[in-house]
Amino acid sequence: MTAVDMAVTMGALALKNPVMTASGTFGYAAEFADVCDVGALGGVVTKGISLQPRAGNPVPRICETAAGMLNSIGLANVGLEAFAADKMPYLRSCGAAVVVNFFGETESEYVECAARLSEIPGVAALEMNISCPNVHKGGIEFGRDPQAAGRLVRECVAAARVPVWVKLTPNVTDVVALAGACLESGAGGLSLINTLRGMAIDARTRRPRLATKFGGLSGPAIKPVALRMVFEVHRAFPDAPISAIGGLQSGEDAAEFMLAGATTLQVGTQNFVEPDAAVRVLRELRDFCAAGGVTRVLDLRGALQA
Numbered sequence: 001m002t003a004v005d006m007a008v009t010m011g012a013l014a015l016k017n018p019v020m021t022a023s024g025t026f027g028y029a030a031e032f033a034d035v036c037d038v039g040a041l042g043g044v045v046t047k048g049i050s051l052q053p054r055a056g057n058p059v060p061r062i063c064e065t066a067a068g069m070l071n072s073i074g075l076a077n078v079g080l081e082a083f084a085a086d087k088m089p090y091l092r093s094c095g096a097a098v099v100v101n102f103f104g105e106t107e108s109e110y111v112e113c114a115a116r117l118s119e120i121p122g123v124a125a126l127e128m129n130i131s132c133p134n135v136h137k138g139g140i141e142f143g144r145d146p147q148a149a150g151r152l153v154r155e156c157v158a159a160a161r162v163p164v165w166v167k168l169t170p171n172v173t174d175v176v177a178l179a180g181a182c183l184e185s186g187a188g189g190l191s192l193i194n195t196l197r198g199m200a201i202d203a204r205t206r207r208p209r210l211a212t213k214f215g216g217l218s219g220p221a222i223k224p225v226a227l228r229m230v231f232e233v234h235r236a237f238p239d240a241p242i243s244a245i246g247g248l249q250s251g252e253d254a255a256e257f258m259l260a261g262a263t264t265l266q267v268g269t270q271n272f273v274e275p276d277a278a279v280r281v282l283r284e285l286r287d288f289c290a291a292g293g294v295t296r297v298l299d300l301r302g303a304l305q306a
């Protein structure tokens, strides 16, 4: 079989291969150490971290849907200090690049989080989750307004010592405008997509299935939306490093996202079904390339004939 060079560079960050795990679906990685060869992966993206610990939303906060799931976890996490002290030691030694997902409720929280997380030894990059309500602006998500998102990204990039990737919400009319604002503000990469806002109802009890009524839809159901958005953003900004997320289940899915323009790939909901899904996706992607005579995985990037 053809040997395949799986190495990629995502902006300034060199990775041994493009396959990573998506934020919130792989804990702090140590939870998966017994069931997944974490060190084989190009990288892991941690659970979203905030300055203070958060308990998240009331239960039920997860529910299964056709070809996916809804969650309203509410960004539960241990907080920055416990993350640095208790979670980083394993992450630092796990053999995969560590990308720390983070968020804030205010601009200043975002900026402080970016500055402090980027000083922790072993953090390769940050991933900024901008799908968060701004408590100073009546709860409107930062990530829905290109101007607000651009300003926030600029401040976080200035405060951070490592590359800052921006994770875009699909819950917008024009994802290209949002991507452009983030790139202009210095984003070192774009991660897309986050979950799609949805709802599930139990007709028998006549109640919403989630305590918060609405939640984020993920899993194979959202893959076509994610592919479309990766393609649109790549077409508008061919040099932008893109980390594709959304319903990724197989090596062939990974190849599709790379053809659409992605440089790296994140496996999310599938980790709940199969804890070593990302390692299988990596193996399948390598086999897919070898079988097709592709000697460098990066040769797939943007190679869609459209």
Ligand SMILES: Cc1cc2nc3c(=O)[nH]c(=O)nc-3n(C[C@H](O)[C@H](O)[C@H](O)COP(=O)(O)O)c2cc1C
Pocket: 022, 023, 024, 025, 047, 048, 071, 073, 075, 101, 129, 167, 193, 194, 195, 217, 218, 219, 220, 222, 245, 246, 247, 248, 266, 267, 268, 269, 270
């Ligand atoms: C239970 C759960 C928790 C998540 N937590 C976060 C989070 O903390 N920060 C974030 O940016 N995205 C979070 N996400 C979104 C995922 O990282 C990913 O963008 C989304 O699920 C789409 O990918 P998938 O279809 O492969 O799951 C979460 C998703 C799920 C299902």
